[in-house]
Amino acid sequence: MLDVRRLRLLRELSLRGTIAAVADALAFTPSAVSQQLSALEREAGVALLERTGRRVVLTPAGRNLVRHAEVVLERLEQASAELVDARRGLAGPLRIGTFPTAARAIVPTALTTLAVHHPGLEPMVSEIDPAGVANALRAGELDVALVHDYDFVPSPAEPGLATEPLCTESLSLAAPSAGAFAGTPAGACGTAEGAAVSHWRDAPWITATPGTLCHAMTLRACQAAGFTPRTRHQVDEFATVLALVAAGQGVALVPELGVGKPVPGVTLTRLPIHRRTRIAFRRGAAGHPAVAAITTALRAAVPPELRIPS
Structure with a gap:
């Protein structure tokens, strides 16, 4: 009989690439991970890993077993959901991951609704960049999370995860209301025509930090317009x-949830x-009562103009 915990380790190795990364993510020592994977190979009766020096790659049998492991882990999640549903009431921790703008604009209202309808739940919110969500969910560090992608930065499907749409926002170009930067077209500042990304090729830009989806979105939007932004x-x-834009420090791309109230200047x-x-x-x-409860609360908390028609 194959051990489910060891199957999870094999799945994580297929995704993370190294035993050290698996150990770090799941709070094991590398030697413990190696021992468990060796035990799984003995259970399977075939080689699942190929070791070359410090490198470890999955054999064809190992990759095939990972595909079966995905199905097994999904069914276990479904079984867990049914067991919770059989109990009366929801209680215990609910670990929620979110990015900062949703943490400010959506999550607080959702938690208020959750407290009214399910007072036994204990929501625990953590800010996390969407790029780190998949690993955190698969490792059991989170139960549910909000993620986003952009037109220029689509997110690939993640093994072992499922998603449901929550809302869609437009992006706006934020520019100082008065005065133009050197090199921008005459009259560009504050005009609809000047708001086209290409009109600001010579302006200083304010971007997110490298490695984030927001940074990649700004970079690719500018590249699609034919230039690389000069980041200040x-x-x-x-x-x-927005405060920096108002101070005349540059232009930026900002989503609706990131704006809030109008900013002078x-x-x-x-x-x-x-x-x-x-x-x-x-x-x-998806059928887990706690996941269903927070999903319902999050949908109700989305501003009406951003909701996706059901």
Whole structure:
């Protein structure tokens, strides 16, 4: 009989690439991971790994077993959901991952609703960049998370995870309301025509930090317009970005949830670029009562103009 915990380790190795990365993510020692995988090979009766020096890769049998492991883990999530559903009431921790703008604009209202309908649940919110969500969900560090992608930065499907759409936002180009930067077209500042990304090729730009989806989105939007932005500031928090724009420090691309109230000194012009937010969870967990409860609460918390018609 194959041990499910060892199957999970094999699946993680196929995704993370090294035993050290698996050990770090799942709070094991590398030697413990190696021992468990060796035990799995003995259970399977075939070689699952090929070791060359410090490198370890999956054999064809190992890759095939990972495909079966995905199905097994999904069914276990479904079984867990049914067991919870059989109990009366929901209780215990619910670990929620979110990116900062959703943490401010959506999550607090959702938690208020959750407390009214399911007072036994204990939501625990952690800010996390969407790029790190998949590993955190698969490792069991999160139960549900909000993730996003952009028109220029689509997110690939993640093994072992499922998502449901939550909302869609337009992006706007934020520019100082008065005065133009050197090199921008005459009259560009604050005009609908000047809001086209290409009109700001010579302006200083404010982007998110490298490695984030927001940074990649700005870079690719500018490249699609035929130039590479001249970055002056790298800031992740959109309120700070808008304050810098108002101070004449540059232009930036900002999603609707990142704007909030109008900012004096900033002109926002909507662009045909969108950000889509989705609710992510482990495959098979959609029917889990706690996941269903927070999903319902999150949908109700989305501003009406951003909701996706059902």
